[in-house]
Amino acid sequence: MPSSMNNKLDPMFSSIVRRDFNDSGIADGKFRTISTSSCATNMSNETDHDRASLLTGYSRKSSVDSAGGSLYEVSSRSSSPSSSSECSDSESHNDIHSLCSDDDCQEVLRQILQHDQPVQISIKLHVTEDQYTNWMSILNPVNNMLYVAFPKDLPPAGSKETFLSLLEFAEDKLEVDGIVMAMRKDHPERTRLIEAFLFMGFEPMSRKAPQAPPSAINDKDNYYFLYTIEG
Structure with a gap:
């Protein structure tokens, strides 16, 4: 992993089900999906819940501050609206330690890693409270590779930090052997x-x-790049 890795941008996790990944150049649908998020600032508990129905039947939303000052937000909810049980949003967002524990992060990560078939992951990385990017990816446990579609729109501010955060998440949390990045050939910043x-x-x-x-x-619209993680 690059030595310039920013340890203050750690992803946050939640589980969902999606099947509309056909236009990324990475896969052709029918994958279980995990949605993850990250931010580098102390922000309100806003999550990407409207993207799809849930993979699992538990509900959780929490933020905890790691020893290194990173902010984690874990969020997942049941596909049944009546079964939602989130940590209260009325709690002070300046008191991160008053929210749910880091065990929630580990539990959702466990949900990601328990599958023996490809799992689609939506990763939401925050640069600031108002700026974020969505990274669509697929974790394939068969070859232990993470396949990532490079976002069409990536804010210039903090783009390097969020990208390094994604690599760190793949290596340290998912413990994959490599990352395949797909980027559209018509990307303006290619x-x-x-x-x-x-x-x-x-x-x-x-x-x-x-x-x-x-x-x-058969994909003529994307460039592909391989990042090998040495054990």
Whole structure:
């Protein structure tokens, strides 16, 4: 992992079910999905609940402050509205320690890692309270790889930090062996981004490579890059 990793941007987790990942160039649908989020600031407990129905039947929403000053927010809810049981949003958002514990983060992470089939993950990374990006990805436990679709819109401010946070999440939390990044060929910042990928250790990957997703073979709209995590 790059030595410039920013440890103050740690993802937050929640579980959902989605099947509409066909336009990313990464997969062709029918994957269970996890939604995760991250922010670097002390912000209100706003989560990305409207994206889909839930994978699991438990409900939880919490924020805890890690020893390093990172803010975690864990959120998940049942597909049944009546079964929701969140930590109160009326609590002071300045008192992070008064909210739910880090055990909630670990529980949702366990939910992500328990599957033996590909799991789709929606990662919401906050640069500021008002700025964030959604990273659509798929964790494939069969080859222990994370497949990520690079967002179409990435705010210039903090873009490097959020990207490093994503890599750290993949390596330290998901403990994958590698990351495959798909980026659209018509991305307006593709030249600068490709240079950044190469600097961070990504390598251009053939659509026929064994690590490439099945949909890549016929995909002419995306570039693919491979980041190998050494054990």
